[in-house]
Amino acid sequence: MFDYHVHTSFSADSHMSMKAACDAAVEKGIKEIAFTEHLDIIYPNSNLKWDFDYEEYNKEVRHLQETFRNRLTIVRGVEVGLHPSGYDSAAAFIDIGGFDFVIGSVHVVDDKDLHEGAFFQKRTLNQAIYDYFCCLNQQVKDFDNFNVLGHLDLVKRYLRYLNCSAADVKWQDYVAIIEDTLKALIESGRGIEVNMSGFRYGLGCSLPSRDVIKLYYDLGGEIITVGSDAHYEECVGLNIDKGVSLLREIGFRYVTTFKERKPIFNRI
C-alpha cells in the first residue's frame, strides 16, 4: 500500500512530526509514503505561512530514509496550491527543491479561499461549482509543473457554506468541463489523485468521486495515486485500501508511485 498525500509539521496546518507519520505508516502496513507539504505561495487573508524550508525538509527526509531503511520508502513531495500570480515562484521552488512527486491543487479561486468560505459569498450553487471548475481547467492548462491534480472536486467539501450538500449538485452539468480538464492532464503526461479524506470529512466518497475516476479511466488515463491527505497520525494510511479497491473495481490494474518525478506503475 502507498499513501501519496501526507502533511507534517512542514505544512502550516499540521503539527505531526515526520517521524510520527513514518511510525504510523509502518504500523498500518504502508510500504511507501509521500510527504506532500503545502506550498501556497499566494494565499489571501491568511496569517499562516504556506511554504516551508526545503533544505530542512530534505535533511529530515534523508535522516528518516536512513532510519526506516528496509521498512518504509519515503518520497519527497509537495502539494502546490495553484494561483496565476504564483506560477513562476512555484516552478522555481519545485525545481530547486528537487522533489520526487508534485501534487497540483486548487485551494483558492478568484483570489478567495474555499476553506474559509469567502468564495461562496455572493455565488449561487451553480455559479460556485461552475466557477470552481473553470478555474481548475484554466490552471491545469496554464501551469504544468506537477504530476497529479489533487482532490479534483474539492468544491463539494465546502457546500455547507451555501447550506447545500454534494447531493444537491447536478454533476452532469459539469461533465464537459471536467472531461476537458482530464484530457488536458492525460495529453500532457499528468494524472489525478484519489484523495480519501472525503470519508473522514463525512462526504462518504473520495475526491474526486467515482464517476470522475471512471471518466478518467474511460478517457485512457493511467497515472493515478491514492492518498489519505493525513494531517494527524491516526489518519496516515486511512482508507487507502478502500481507494485501491475502488480503482480495481473501475478497471485500473496499476496504482502509480513516483521517483524523481517519473511514474512507476505498481500492479494492484
Ligand SMILES: [Zn+2]
Ligand atoms: Zn489540498
Ligand SMILES: [Zn+2]
Ligand atoms: Zn493536502
